[in-house]
Amino acid sequence: DAGVTQSPTHLIKxxxxxxxxxxxPKSGHDTVSWxxxxxxxxxxxxxxxxxxxxxxxxxxxxxxxxxxxxxxxxELNVNALLLGDSALYLCASSFQGRTGELFFGEGSRLTVx
Amino acid sequence: xxSVGLHLPTLSVQEGDNSIINCAYSNSASDYFIWxxxxxxxxxxxxxxxxxxxxxxxxxxxxVLLNKTVKHLSLQIAATQPGDSAVYFCAEDLxxxxxxxxxxxxxxxxxxx
Numbered sequence: 465d466a467g468v469t470q471s472p473t474h475l476i477k478x479x480x481x482x483x484x485x486x487x488x489p490k491s492g493h494d495t496v497s498w499x500x501x502x503x504x505x506x507x508x509x510x511x512x513x514x515x516x517x518x519x520x521x522x523x524x525x526x527x528x529x530x531x532x533x534x535x536x537x538x539e540l541n542v543n544a545l546l547l548g549d550s551a552l553y554l555c556a557s558s559f560q561g562r563t564g565e566l567f568f569g570e571g572s573r574l575t576v577x
Numbered sequence: 578x579x580s581v582g583l584h585l586p587t588l589s590v591q592e593g594d595n596s597i598i599n600c601a602y603s604n605s606a607s608d609y610f611i612w613x614x615x616x617x618x619x620x621x622x623x624x625x626x627x628x629x630x631x632x633x634x635x636x637x638x639x640x641v642l643l644n645k646t647v648k649h650l651s652l653q654i655a656a657t658q659p660g661d662s663a664v665y666f667c668a669e670d671l672x673x674x675x676x677x678x679x680x681x682x683x684x685x686x687x688x689x690x
Contacts, residue, residue, distance in 0.1 A: 468620070497676060506666050506680030507621065520677050554620050561674045568620030 466491065468557050468569035476575045477545050485540045485572045489557030495519075496538040497566065498530060499554040507554055513538050514560045542574075550576045589687045596657045598684045600650040600667035609670040611678070612641060612652045616663045624652070624665075654686075662688045 469488045477483050489496050495514045499507035509522035513532035532538045536557075542549055552573050556566040590596045602610070608629045613621035625636045627643050627650075634641050640653040650667050664685050668678040 495676070499678075499680075504682075506668075506682050507678075508680070509677050512676065520675060522677070556620075556676075558676055564626070566623070566676060566678070568622070570618070570620045 468555055468567050470553075470555050470569040470572050472572055473570070474573045474575075476577060478577050479545055479547060481545050481576075482541065482543045483545060483574060485542075485553050485555075485574070487538045487540070487555030487557075487569060489536050489538070489555075490567045493557035493559060493567070494536055495558045495560045496532060496536065497556045497558070498538070498540045499556065499568075500524070501552040501554055501571070503551070510540070545576045547576050550574060586682065587685045587687070589689055590657055591689050592659060593656055596652075596654040596661070596686060598652045598654075598665050598667075598686065600652075600681055602648050602650060602667075602669050604669065604671060605645070605648060607669045607671055610641070610643065610650050611668045611670070612639075612650075613666045613668060613680075614661075614663045615666065615683070621666060657686075657688050659688050659690070662686060 467490050471486045497512040498510040500510055501507040510524050510528055511521040511530055512519050516532045527543045529541045552571040554571045555569045558566045611626045612624040614624050615621045625639050625641050627634045627641045632643050638655045642651045664683040666680050666683045668680045670678055
């Protein structure tokens with residue numbers, strides 16, 4: 465049973481560009497959350513998707529947007545990249561409303577130059 | 578605002594000894610707490626969780642203690658092994674079932690042979 469898979473694993477962009485990161489949840493999970501983890505810090509909640517809608521959002525600007533598809537997979541889009549957007553972007557999947565363990569993927573490492 | 582913090586950024590212990598990792602939280606209304614382990618290059622991995630109506634929970638070689646009076650959380654690892662070397666995060670779910678986790682900065686645990 466595949467866990468949470470993310471792509472790409474690493475990517476480099478320049479300031480002002482746009483990036484799309486992808487996530488496939490663990491089989492059977494219907495909820496996907498995205499987190500940003502800066503180097504040496506704990507992950508920070510960006511937003512959560514369920515039933516193809518954004519259900520909750522953290523303190524991130526509108527440059528961060530997402531999407532969830534009917535098969536529960538999800539994308540995270542970041543526009544107008546800033547140097548400070550360099551981080552590990554983690555996807556986590558779960559069952560909606562079950563405050564149990566979240567299953568995290570291994571992340572996409574984004575470097576903005 | 579809400580925050581989850583850790584007392585020590587690094588902890589070194591001898592192989593076979595017990596480890597205790599501490600965490601302070603600021604929101605007395607928080608209902609649910611989780612400890613995660615993150616190895617280099619990987620996403621956070623669930624270790625153990627505890628609800629606010631409990632003060633202790635045990636797993637395999639791990640115990641979580643919750644002291645709501647002083648808003649303190651700890652993770653005890655018995656008979657630490659080299660494979661326990663990682664960064665450990667405590668996380669707080671501010672709204673039960675929301676899965677909108679607030680992570681602390683993390684503690685790096687190093688096991689000395």
